Amino acid sequence: MPTILITGGAGFIGANFVRYTAENRPEYTIRVLDALTYAGDRSNLTGVPGRVDLVHGDICDADLVNALVAESDTIVHFAAESHVDNSLDDPEPFLRTNVTGTFRLLEAVRRHDRRLHHISTDEVFGDLPLDSDARFTEQTRYDPSSPYSATKAASDLLVRAWVRSYGVRATLSNCANNYGPYQHVEKFIPRQVTNLLTGERPKLYGEGINVREWTHVDDHNAAVHLILDGGRIGETYLIGSGDERSNRQVLDLVLTLMDRPAGEYDHVGDRPGHDLRYANDSTKLRTELGWRPRYADLADGLAPTIDWYRTNGWWWTGPKEAAEARYRRQLAGR
Numbered sequence: 001m002p003t004i005l006i007t008g009g010a011g012f013i014g015a016n017f018v019r020y021t022a023e024n025r026p027e028y029t030i031r032v033l034d035a036l037t038y039a040g041d042r043s044n045l046t047g048v049p050g051r052v053d054l055v056h057g058d059i060c061d062a063d064l065v066n067a068l069v070a071e072s073d074t075i076v077h078f079a080a081e082s083h084v085d086n087s088l089d090d091p092e093p094f095l096r097t098n099v100t101g102t103f104r105l106l107e108a109v110r111r112h113d114r115r116l117h118h119i120s121t122d123e124v125f126g127d128l129p130l131d132s133d134a135r136f137t138e139q140t141r142y143d144p145s146s147p148y149s150a151t152k153a154a155s156d157l158l159v160r161a162w163v164r165s166y167g168v169r170a171t172l173s174n175c176a177n178n179y180g181p182y183q184h185v186e187k188f189i190p191r192q193v194t195n196l197l198t199g200e201r202p203k204l205y206g207e208g209i210n211v212r213e214w215t216h217v218d219d220h221n222a223a224v225h226l227i228l229d230g231g232r233i234g235e236t237y238l239i240g241s242g243d244e245r246s247n248r249q250v251l252d253l254v255l256t257l258m259d260r261p262a263g264e265y266d267h268v269g270d271r272p273g274h275d276l277r278y279a280n281d282s283t284k285l286r287t288e289l290g291w292r293p294r295y296a297d298l299a300d301g302l303a304p305t306i307d308w309y310r311t312n313g314w315w316w317t318g319p320k321e322a323a324e325a326r327y328r329r330q331l332a333g334r
Helices: 012-024 062-070 084-089 092-112 147-166 188-197 217-230 247-257 283-289 298-311 313-332
Strands: 003-007 029-034 052-056 074-077 115-121 169-175 177-179 203-205 211-216 236-239 244-246 266-268
Touching: 003 012, 012 029, 012 217, 029 062, 062 092, 074 092, 074 217, 084 092, 084 147, 084 313, 092 115, 092 147, 092 169, 115 147, 115 217, 147 169, 169 217, 177 188, 177 217, 177 298, 188 203, 188 247, 188 298, 188 313, 203 247, 211 217, 211 247, 211 298, 217 236, 217 283, 236 283, 244 247, 247 298, 298 313
Parallel strands: 003 029, 003 074, 029 052, 074 115, 115 169, 169 236, 177 211, 203 266
Antiparallel strands: 211 244
């Protein structure tokens, strides 16, 4: 059986990728490398069917990464520091994990000639005007706005350079905002949902006019498997459902689905350098590989996501308290 190594596989998207792979691709033996920081947790893998080998380790540990890559056939690289607010507060962990960690992995992949897929974000492209129908494409120039997106842009460029210079067999994908089960409560949707579940008022940056394209994590991970199976080496594929909503519209939808009054939230100071709008043109993925999102409408995927948080308070209660304490410190420092 081929072995698939999933870096960051105990985090939000990575853990859902492990679940998706176990349920839909039983031909794989699954191994996970995760540092198990605050955003990665063993409990994210609870109940995954079959055996998952979880290795607690650092993506920057060259010897460990080399040994794991040597024993694998395919590597999917999710491991990253990923929260914009945290990158504004302390950029150094983002440089270490997102840049140095990707370099360590690329060197191991090059040494052992393994197949790699690199997971990235549409935030590397900067933002788009609010009053425009423009979308990011695979040819859009990079223009990152935060330490987080700058380090992800750097990691993308490293992968592309290793493909061209050393013949590494890699593909890349840049996805719009993901949502779904097991997403850390520091993120926008789970933060608002869990605020309502704990009797707190949701929080909205500024006027909530910033627009995001929302993709369910299962749709994202289905796309990654299509790219692994049929994507062209060296190519980048953009992933996005096509459903764009302002942050205020998303929060209004959360309130509606949770039977709460409209406008039941507080405005807080806006995030520095807050990108206006993200939207991906996923034509290449759809035409070349036949991808279609199951949850093309945010409401269809958001309702079961809310239900998951409602019935899994054991999973998020502790992290919720820590995340809200971080938010209070960050707001006080602005």
